[in-house]
Amino acid sequence: MSVKKKILYLSLRSGFGGATMHVDQLIQGFSNEYEIYCAAPVEEPYGVKWLNELGREKYLVLPYRSFSTRYWIRLIFFIKKNKIDIIHAHGKGAGIYARLAKLFTPRVCLIYTFHGLHISHYSKVAKYLYILLERILGKFTNQFINVSNGEKQVCLENKLFSESKSTVIYNAIEKNTEIKLTKEELRRKLNLPENKFIVISVVRFNLQKNIEGILEIAKIIASNQNILFFITGDGEEKDMIEKRIKEENINNIRLPGYKKNIDEYLHSSDIYLSTSLWEGLPYSLIEAVKAGLPIVASNVTGNNEVVTNNFNGYLFDLNNSNKAAELILELYESHEKRELFGSNSKKVFNEKFQLDSMLSETKKVYSKCC
Numbered sequence: 001m002s003v004k005k006k007i008l009y010l011s012l013r014s015g016f017g018g019a020t021m022h023v024d025q026l027i028q029g030f031s032n033e034y035e036i037y038c039a040a041p042v043e044e045p046y047g048v049k050w051l052n053e054l055g056r057e058k059y060l061v062l063p064y065r066s067f068s069t070r071y072w073i074r075l076i077f078f079i080k081k082n083k084i085d086i087i088h089a090h091g092k093g094a095g096i097y098a099r100l101a102k103l104f105t106p107r108v109c110l111i112y113t114f115h116g117l118h119i120s121h122y123s124k125v126a127k128y129l130y131i132l133l134e135r136i137l138g139k140f141t142n143q144f145i146n147v148s149n150g151e152k153q154v155c156l157e158n159k160l161f162s163e164s165k166s167t168v169i170y171n172a173i174e175k176n177t178e179i180k181l182t183k184e185e186l187r188r189k190l191n192l193p194e195n196k197f198i199v200i201s202v203v204r205f206n207l208q209k210n211i212e213g214i215l216e217i218a219k220i221i222a223s224n225q226n227i228l229f230f231i232t233g234d235g236e237e238k239d240m241i242e243k244r245i246k247e248e249n250i251n252n253i254r255l256p257g258y259k260k261n262i263d264e265y266l267h268s269s270d271i272y273l274s275t276s277l278w279e280g281l282p283y284s285l286i287e288a289v290k291a292g293l294p295i296v297a298s299n300v301t302g303n304n305e306v307v308t309n310n311f312n313g314y315l316f317d318l319n320n321s322n323k324a325a326e327l328i329l330e331l332y333e334s335h336e337k338r339e340l341f342g343s344n345s346k347k348v349f350n351e352k353f354q355l356d357s358m359l360s361e362t363k364k365v366y367s368k369c370c
Helices: 018-030 046-054 069-082 092-102 124-138 149-157 183-190 211-221 238-247 262-267 283-290 321-333 335-352 355-369
Strands: 006-011 035-040 059-061 086-090 109-113 143-146 166-168 197-204 227-234 253-257 271-274 295-298 313-316
Touching: 006 018, 006 069, 006 092, 018 035, 018 046, 018 086, 018 283, 018 355, 035 046, 035 069, 046 059, 059 069, 069 092, 086 092, 086 355, 092 109, 092 124, 109 355, 143 149, 143 355, 149 166, 166 355, 183 262, 197 211, 197 262, 197 283, 211 227, 211 238, 211 253, 211 321, 227 238, 227 262, 238 253, 262 283, 271 283, 271 321, 283 295, 283 335, 295 321, 313 321, 321 335
Parallel strands: 006 035, 006 086, 035 059, 086 109, 109 143, 143 166, 197 227, 197 271, 227 253, 271 295, 295 313
Antiparallel strands: none
């Protein structure tokens, strides 16, 4: 019987979010094939879950989204002590820890997944310094994984790696049993208004998700009292958003908070809205196409690989709230178009975002190291 290879998953987040959900999928998907270790903060829900599943011997606690020389040294000793074969780092901070650790653990195969590259929003100096750092650290990276073709293209344009060192692997989710309740039954179950046209967004309340963009669109559409915006989720900007909604008397928005049964909320809704400033490949949109929703989304990297304009939704230019509002109203007026786009969303999900395929392609990258 062959000895299992040891994989260390490294992340500086373990709370709610797409990247942490992705890491959890890998841990669960490969637990029978590899010996799994983890280095991450201990947050709800994933960090606590991983610590309980793996045990303290296989879990190195790292600080949340910050670099510490002390923890970097601990990471090096953890890698050596446990004779790790592969490190798979997720996100910028984790990538820095992992690749600096490789300086002292050169035999380890290091794989790095970006989960979104938003250098277009950096200042010129910050962008220059980050690209320089990434080019240097790239020399200590065996393989890169990009979660979208657009993200890979940005990396290549900035010469962060060569074409041969990167593989594009789309994020994906499991195809669970279909929800059997009708939209009307779900709305009664969830205590949602049965006579409203619901525009839903599932977000982490932060700068990237651009919640203020949703507020602007809702204000433009406010005269149509049949349309209601649901923004589900939590995050550091939620209090600020709640305050602004109250101060500006925006009455067509609801903030129900984080929901574990998000599938039911999606199936209860009419269309999905994303106003993100940037993305890698957003899980929220994958959940939306799985639910068969038409989508109105900002035309940014990641979004435009889930949404094909005029096929399963509409794309609008960032900061053009009026156009986004116009597209929402167009879908509101056309049941036929909503049905067509919704059906096409399900096709997109089945063709592009299957979990088995994501795991299979990731395993191929691991196999290059072993």
